Amino acid sequence: MKKRFGSVLNISRKVSETRGSSRKWEKEDKKPVSKKGEYKKNNKFEKNNESNSKSNLFDLEDYVNKGRKNENLKNKGKNPPKFKGKNPDKNGNGKNNTNIRNTKREGKNKIPIDNRNVEPRESLQKKLNLKTNLESWYPEFYYKQDAKFASPHELSILSKLTNIDFKDNVVILERLSGMDYRKRVIYGKKQLGILEYDLKELSWQFVPNPEYYMYLNKYDIELKPSKMRLKGKWIKEEYLVEDEDNLKAYNTIVNAPENDLDAQIKDVGVKMGNFAGHGVTSGDRIKLKDLSKISDFEEEKLSEYLEKRSKYVEILKNNSLKILKHMIEKYKKKGYVINASFSGGKDSSVSTLLAKEVMPDIEVVSIDTGLEYPETIEYIKKFSKKYDLNMDIVDGDNFWEDILRNGVPTKDNRWCNSSCKLNPLRSYLKKKYPGKKVLTIDGSRQFESFTRSNLDYERNSSFIDFQTTTFPILDWNALDIWTYIYKNDIPYNPLYDEGFERIGCYLCPSALNSEFNRVKELHPDYYKRWSKYLSRRYNKDEIDRGFWRWDELPPKMKELKKEMDN
Structure with a gap:
């Protein structure tokens, strides 16, 4: 079994081959900046049909009863919303359209909501004199994505994966995009790393940042201080501090047999002068993924x-x-x-x-x-x-x-x-x-x-x-x-x-698959009943990994499905 960490921790972890190649937290949650009235869909900017726009006012009842046919509305001088979803019919009406703001799903068709009398959010904020833009007032409390305090269950997982006793200090988890559960771990006002649920291995993984090694003050190898830009480069033996134990540790990592997963190390703690770094092994080489200047952690009690x-x-x-x-x-x-x-x-x-x-x-x-x-x-x-x-x-x-x-x-x-x-x-x-x-x-x-x-x-x-x-x-x-x-x-x-994270129906397709597998532990009867029904169409691997949650799998799930089938 391939080790997730090196000599820093005596923990063995299976390595997910499906993990994204980028681990730079600062780049993951940046959203595209769009012009007014536009949003990003399938990596392209499309005009957003505002329901309160004068050009889009139309009779909702006529629109529904006449089956979204453009020709039936021409005589009324009103333009129905355009559908730009996948598989459009001859009238341009697509069943997977997501181009209309504030819609609801009726089977696989979306029907616009008549919101002509609704006060827009910005207008109401001004009218009621609401205090907005709080991120500029209190930047230390603002998060771009949904964030929460780590629950006792999540703290238990983190402690096992990191060997850190968080005690009653604040640990914040900020949601990141991914196939399933994936959150940034914030501790002492620093980004320790990412906690994620690996759908291939059906196990929890912790991907460290340099701050993780900085907190433990333990490293696998040490490099000579250098003015060269080493971030993103392969670590050569000539970069190492000339110390017998240091050279031995480096050679142990890069010369691990390919067929011996227990001897292999995926993540490597690196120290270079006043900097802490995170390296990743690839074959017989180590790439330095990130570096951060060593500084103190500001641990804080929840109260x-x-x-x-x-x-x-x-x-x-x-x-x-x-x-x-x-x-x-x-x-x-x-x-x-x-x-x-x-x-x-x-x-x-x-x-x-x-x-x-x-x-x-x-x-x-x-x-x-x-x-x-x-x-x-x-x-x-x-x-x-x-x-x-x-x-x-x-x-x-x-x-x-x-x-x-x-x-x-x-x-x-x-x-x-x-x-x-x-x-x-x-x-x-x-x-x-x-x-x-x-x-x-x-x-x-x-x-x-x-x-x-x-x-x-x-x-x-x-x-x-x-x-x-x-x-x-x-x-x-x-x-x-x-x-x-x-x-x-x-x-x-x-x-x-x-x-x-989601409290609702225990078999909700919108829930995380990590939560569904948690149902197996807490309510095995519920899990058994739903799994039995799903088994009419899906095999055990597909049920465990949540392939049933989509009619059409998204790209990353398609890749996982292909990998599982091979």
Whole structure:
């Protein structure tokens, strides 16, 4: 078995051949800068059809009933949105289109949402005098991607992989793009490395940065101080400090037999004067991937960090309360009834409590899809009792009937969302508030996904035509949510401590595959039932690695599938 680390740690790790070649954290999360009204899709910039643009105003009912046929709308003098997805038909309508802002999926077709009366996010920020651009005020608290405190489960994994006892110090995990779980590990205000779940090996991996070796103050080899730019270059023996033990360590690494995985080392700790480095072996050579100047770590207790960050979160809370007060007043004048949705997750717990702060008698609704974790159901009941919520739990258990005609739900076709959530919710709202329109307070955040990053603070539902949803915590990062929860001693779903990032249906195709394999450990009966059903179409390797989660595999998953098949 090939070692992940050298003499620094006595840990053996299988090496993933599918890991991306670049490990430079600073380059991974840079997003393309686009002009106004454009976003990047498939590495090309395409015009974004704004739903509130005058040129795109059209009759939604006519558009749907007439089957998106351009010729049926020409006489009305209105232009339907253009579809530029894959496999377009003769009218240019593509089933995989993602070119329309604020859309919903109906089977495999996307129908635009009529948001002509929605106030754009920027306009509402100015109108309510919300404090924005907080990253310039508090740069130490700002993260480009969703970030969170490491859970006890994640800390346990990290400690085993790194031999670091983090104690009760702050460890922050910032989400990175990847095939599955992949997060940047931030400790002592430095980037230790990347924690990721290897889908090929079905194991956890830690990819170190120079700061990791810097923290341990242990290195595999040492180089002479040099004015040469060695970063990105192959390390030659002439670069080494002339020391017997140092030369022996170098030769041991580069001369490891190819067929002896136990003797091979993948990641190498390098010291060069006042710099710490990370090297990677390739055959009988070592490439110096990165160098960082040695400096002290600023370890911080969780209680101290929460105290500092709470001032930042208080600004976000005040913004959210302004949004809530505005939306509730606005829609009450229109005759809407107001309620809040509660899923049993951290975000909806915060949005519900903020809503209750503005409107103490607010009604709350939760959907039991029949696929929830038992911990979630128990938590919802306890939360409702603790805060004396006027809550209704709606039964949405239609999944095992509907799967017989719809097939396995996937990221490409999440029919389960309509079947298990939206249909039951629509029936409930019609019965609960006959003839009334509804404003629902929701805990969605822009950092959760690319789609949600385009949300405004309000949105008209395309599935429930009498419902509008508002998102008061849209601008919160997960780290802000957890800071608010910890500071206010708010109880949270215990599954978060078990390493779950997404609290929802246990077989959700949008969940991480590392979480699905965690279900095997915590709820083997659930895992067995779903795996048994999937086995009608997929083999064990495909189930374990989550190939069932897509109708059409993305490029990296296709590469993995090809590699697994060979």
